[in-house]
Amino acid sequence: MFASPLAGFFNILVIGITLSLPVGMYVLLQNAQGLVAQLSSTPQISLYLQMDASEDDVAKLRTQLEQHRDVASNEFVPRLKALEQLKQSSGLSDVISGLEKNPLPDAFIIHPKLSEAQTLEKLRNDLAKLPKVEIAQLDAAWAYKLEALLKFGRMIVIILTSLLSLALIAITFNTIRLQILTQHDEIEVAKLIGATNSFIRRPFLYFGLTQGLLGGITAWLITTISLMLLNHQLVTLSQLYASQFVLRSLTTGDSLTLLMFSMYLGWLGAWLSVGRHLSKIDLQ
Amino acid sequence: MISFKHVHKRYPGGYEALKNVSFDVAEGEMVFLTGHSGAGKSTLFKLIAAIERPTNGNVLVNKQNLNALKPRALPFLRRNLGIIFQDHKLLFDRNVFDNVMLPLQIGGFDYREIHKRVRAALDKVGLLSREKSNPIALSGGEQQRLCIARAIVNRPSILLADEPTGNLDAEYTHEIMAIFKSFHQVGVTLLISTHDEAVLQNSDVRVLALKHGELQA
Secondary structure, eight states: OOSOHHHHHHHHHHHHHHHHHHHHHHHHHHHHHHHHHHHOSSOOEEEEEOTTOOHHHHHHHHHHHHHOTTEEEEEEEOHHHHHHHHHHHHSOHHHHHTOSSOOOOOEEEEEESOOOHHHHHHHHHHHHTSTTEEEEEETHHHHHHHHHHHHHHHHHHHHHHHHHHHHHHHHHHHHHHHHHHHTHHHHHHHHHTTOOHHHHHHHHHHHHHHHHHHHHHHHHHHHHHHHHHHHHHHHHHHHHTTOOOOOOOOOHHHHHHHHHHHHHHHHHHHHHHHHHHGGGOOOO | OEEEEEEEEEOTTSOEEEEEEEEEEOTTOEEEEEOOTTSSHHHHHHHHTTSSOOSEEEEEETTEEGGGOOGGGHHHHHTTEEEEOTTOOOOTTSOHHHHHHHHHHHHTOOHHHHHHHHHHHHHHTTOGGGTTSOGGGSOHHHHHHHHHHHHHTTOOSEEEEESTTTTOOHHHHHHHHHHHHHHHHTTOEEEEEOOOHHHHHTOOOEEEEEETTEEEO
16 A cells, blocks of 8 residues: 555654654643642641741740631641751751751741632731741742643643644645555546445545554654653652652553544545545546 | 437537437347447447436436436446456556456455456456466457456446457457357347457447447448
8 A cells, every 4th residue: 555665654753753742742741730739739828937936926826827717727847847857858868967057947837728829829918927927938829830831831732733633634635645646547447347436435544544543653652762761861860859750651541542543633634635636536 | 238319429629429329239239339430439338337428318228327327326337337448447556366356346245256256257268377467468469358357257247348359460359259259148238349340241240330429320
């Protein structure tokens, strides 16, 4: 069916590379999404107290927080405990052990009742005015920003996918057009001796379907191998930061969707092309 | 079996290929069609195979009026016809066997039946030993016989042959006419166009003569 095996191979490669672009971006976005979900399940406000705050001040503040109508619960983190946590989680234990005195203040972690961005901002301002409070920080703010950024990224993926899908349909359309031209004689003879249109159309549709499938598999391989290479580098990087972060590849569902989608595009391109070009073959 | 009733065919541009042509070919009959080149022989064949439509009048094949035939039904009409084309229309990208196999593939026959029938058809025209050859390696007479094998492999009830002996010498012509006569004997309806005087004189077959698109009495 292929005019030449090399041309067929390059065709499939083009489809694979074209598809792997949005697929790769999608995978990276999925990973970022997972990271955001992990880090900011609920918004919270951290209150850092002044360094000279006494135990009495802390007790007074706690009472005020408990009575505040927008605060669901609060959690006191003494400065010693904060230092301990920092040692464990950041991978900077050597640096921290070398410090002469604890640089961290006492802190409260506040869980607000509501989670709208505006209410949270107002609450943060209220809390910042309480006595002995140095800084009130809305922890979720950066997460909101990141999420907005992710939405932006998703839109790029959608636009990219739409455009490249059109490109794929065009590739198949043209391949099939060339094949119909080269098999002009065969099609003409088949029509003359009683072939139905669907009989003539069928091999071209199968071809489009197969080319789409092989292109999809190529895209899958490109994405998977690229992620493996990236993960290999990432292991070294994350070990340096004493954390364990790996990029997750496509799920089985995602992979199947990719293959079905590329098959569909191949079929659609072939279908359009056959419909357009087959009727132009006149019988002599 | 084939019936023309006041058929006119005018091509775009005004050229009139057939003028008021009427005739009947009975079932199992063998008929020659003669006339100089340009007399309308090929046009007449195209009308029977519904490759062209008549401008006026009716063409009936197998009691079916082709004017009333839906495009969807057209392939099934053509499967009842064995057509031997003037320019052969052989496919040179496949061997002799695969060329003959094409009508059976289209008909949806199973693999074993295809093998049986293709070999029988090739045997009939004496090409069984060449089944693996490419048609380009065959002589003119052999190509013509290959064309016949492809036309009959489907066992059609009507065989149309457009100038089957056009470029062949006397010996080949005799061979091919003998093959046609054997089909006639088993009840196939044959319409053969030729301008070979020798063929016409050596047979007692009915002759339809076309001249400038008109049928001569």
